[in-house]
Amino acid sequence: MSTHGGMPSPPPLAGIQQNQIRAAARAYRAAMTEGDSDGPARRRAITAYIAAGGNTETAFTDVARIIARVASDHGEWFWRPVMERLEREEYAMRKLGWWPGPRAWDERRRVAEAAVARVFGNKAACGPDMAGQPGSPPQPE
Structure with a gap:
């Protein structure tokens, strides 16, 4: 098993088309940016993957592999909007005195x-x- 930054590498994306990878990754990223948790974000990614022509029978595992791979290989792009949202929320909570x-x-x-x-x-x-x-x-x- 190969490693990526000392951690095991996510599974390869062989057999998944680029447009399906992009659709699932963008849908998951957008959902997380909007404040969804992993479950709803993953459902959006699965819907986008299937709409892009992905296999309905393997959609769940394919999307999990896509998210793992993209988050690993392009982590800054993938998580930056989520981190910015969390920072804005923390700032607002601090201003209101709600931040524990x-x-x-x-x-x-x-x-x-x-x-x-x-x-x-x-x-x-x-x-x-x-x-x-x-x-x-x-x-x-």
């Missing part, structure tokens, strides 16, 4: 991971930084 800041999100994540660890007894679920913290599962010796 990253510490609030980190605390929520820590609490959620500890809860998962208590339920499933999985050290990996809470990460090494939680080991020995109150509410974390006992660690094997």
Whole structure:
């Protein structure tokens, strides 16, 4: 398996036409830019892929491969509009005094991971930084 920046490379796009790749990637990017989450954005990308002549039977996996490949190979183009939207939203929230800041999100994540660890007894679920913290599962010796 080849690597891309130290990570495994996304699957190749053999058998998918360029117009189908462009249609799916642009639809996903536009949906994410508008504020959609992954599910609705992926559905839009699948619709665009099929409209461009993509195979309806393999649309789900083909679009997943397209998104992975384009996001990996053209990440700056792919994610820039989403990052700009998030920055605008953060700015607006800060102006209104609604921004909780990253510490609030980190605390929520820590609490959620500890809860998962208590339920499933999985050290990996809470990460090494939680080991020995109150509410974390006992660690094997």
